[in-house]
Amino acid sequence: MRPPKDHKRSIRSVILTLIALIAGAAIIFKAWELVAVLENKLVALETNVGADQPEQVCIEPAQRKSWTTLSREEKAEYIRAVKCLAERPSYLNPNSTVYDDFSYIHITMGNAMHMGSGNLPWHRLHLHLYEQALRSECGYGGLQVYWAWEEESEDPIHSDFFDPETGFGGNGNLTGDHLSPEDSMTRIDKNRCLVDGPFKDLQPQWYARLPDPKSVDPYVDPVFDPHCITRSFTEAFKDPKKHAKEFPPIPFGPNAVSKLLAIEDYSEFNLAAEAMHAWLPVSVGGDYMALTAPNDPTFYPHLTNIDRMWWKWQAKNGKKKGMAYDGATYRLSEVNASLDDIIPFPAFIGLDRPMRIRDMMDTESDYLCYTY
Ligand SMILES: *[C@@H]1O[C@H](CO)[C@@H](O)[C@H](O)[C@H]1NC(C)=O
Ligand SMILES: *[C@@H]1O[C@H](CO)[C@@H](O)[C@H](O)[C@H]1NC(C)=O
Numbered sequence: 001m002r003p004p005k006d007h008k009r010s011i012r013s014v015i016l017t018l019i020a021l022i023a024g025a026a027i028i029f030k031a032w033e034l035v036a037v038l039e040n041k042l043v044a045l046e047t048n049v050g051a052d053q054p055e056q057v058c059i060e061p062a063q064r065k066s067w068t069t070l071s072r073e074e075k076a077e078y079i080r081a082v083k084c085l086a087e088r089p090s091y092l093n094p095n096s097t098v099y100d101d102f103s104y105i106h107i108t109m110g111n112a113m114h115m116g117s118g119n120l121p122w123h124r125l126h127l128h129l130y131e132q133a134l135r136s137e138c139g140y141g142g143l144q145v146y147w148a149w150e151e152e153s154e155d156p157i158h159s160d161f162f163d164p165e166t167g168f169g170g171n172g173n174l175t176g177d178h179l180s181p182e183d184s185m186t187r188i189d190k191n192r193c194l195v196d197g198p199f200k201d202l203q204p205q206w207y208a209r210l211p212d213p214k215s216v217d218p219y220v221d222p223v224f225d226p227h228c229i230t231r232s233f234t235e236a237f238k239d240p241k242k243h244a245k246e247f248p249p250i251p252f253g254p255n256a257v258s259k260l261l262a263i264e265d266y267s268e269f270n271l272a273a274e275a276m277h278a279w280l281p282v283s284v285g286g287d288y289m290a291l292t293a294p295n296d297p298t299f300y301p302h303l304t305n306i307d308r309m310w311w312k313w314q315a316k317n318g319k320k321k322g323m324a325y326d327g328a329t330y331r332l333s334e335v336n337a338s339l340d341d342i343i344p345f346p347a348f349i350g351l352d353r354p355m356r357i358r359d360m361m362d363t364e365s366d367y368l369c370y371t372y
């Protein structure tokens with residue numbers, strides 16, 4: 001085991017690397033170039049799915065629930081539906097699955113959306129379509145769930161979220177060769193396969209290199225490389241009390257959430273929410289360390305909790321914050337963000353018209369129709 005000092009340095013170096021990647025590329029980029037690339041990718045991903053949907057009306061928004069409040073049966077049903085998605089044929093690639101489509105989209109477009117103002121609305125759409133897919137592809141009767149980690153911030157690893165029988169399984173394989181703690185923060189440790197839980201035999205198909213800081217292309221090309229889901233819990237994550245000084249690397253307890261919700265500006269809130277979201281990737285490692293994060297099914301309840309933070313923030317000041325949106329359109333963009341910006345997303349799972357940021361602002365709209 002490495003002394004805590006090294007561990008701390010490795011987290012800092014990951015955060016610095018991420019900042020350097022973003023800052024380095026920002027200088028090179030002109031907004032119109034990025035928008036053009038986004039549009040090309042959007043066209044490239046376009047498919048013919050999505051027949052005319054009857055316009056639904058939101059009468060009573062359904063409630064997304066916290067994982068820990070679900071009954072054993074409800075948990076089992078959610079997990080069944082997720083595993084089912086990994087058996088449904090892909091809309092985007094031959095010999096692939098709907099489960100993998102979501103990773104493919106996140107790898108292809110997530111690099112541009114993360115750290116831009118579109119981050120929260122883009123992920124809101126991603127989560128909504130995932131929820132739709134669970135329902136329409138796999139007969140799931142519930143809604144997307146969230147993991148309220150702020151309530152378990154003192155001992156997250158013993159949350160029933162990671163339970164091997166009722167949850168998403170625990171750490172990866174601890175025996176055999178594996179990367180050093182430093183390297184496993186920047187590369188996926190392919191030997192750390194899950195050893196328990198319902199997803200230990202799942203073989204996500206897409207893998208991604210980390211973005212090249214010298215490359216002007218904001219996209220990370222997905223690489224077809226079926227592999228086990230890997231997790232590489234940090235020592236601090238496993239024993240927060242012992243490593244109290246460096247854990248959590250990014251605070252995510254009740255106080256941190258209060259501070260987050262007290263932020264005034266949208267763009268500042270968006271970046272702070274993005275920073276808070278990173279606590280889980282840097283603690284779990286594995287597929288989480290790249291844009292392949294959705295390969296790990298814990299990604300969805302995790303991101304849904306971030307969406308819930310935005311929902312809470314929006315509700316605080318009524319209409320004013322409900323429609324608050326500013327900053328830069330995409331990561332690296334110099335164009336001011338607008339509620340009329342189109343959200344880049346392929347036609348997929350009933351998505352048959354371009355969605356605008358405006359369409360994602362109210363979770364109780366006819367299109368989204370959910371609450372927390
Ligand atoms: C389809 O993908 C699976 C792994 O996901 C692989 O084992 C198989 O060889 C592939 N088949 C074809 C025809 O590409
Ligand atoms: C863990 O990895 C080791 C070495 O690669 C392997 O021999 C062992 O079977 C793995 N354990 C499990 C439970 O998969």
Ligand SMILES: *[C@@H]1O[C@H](CO)[C@@H](O)[C@H](O)[C@H]1NC(C)=O
Binds near residue numbers: 334335336
């Ligand atoms: C973006 O908005 C700011 C004010 O919020 C303004 O000063 C700036 O000129 C705008 N930039 C563009 C490109 O419209």
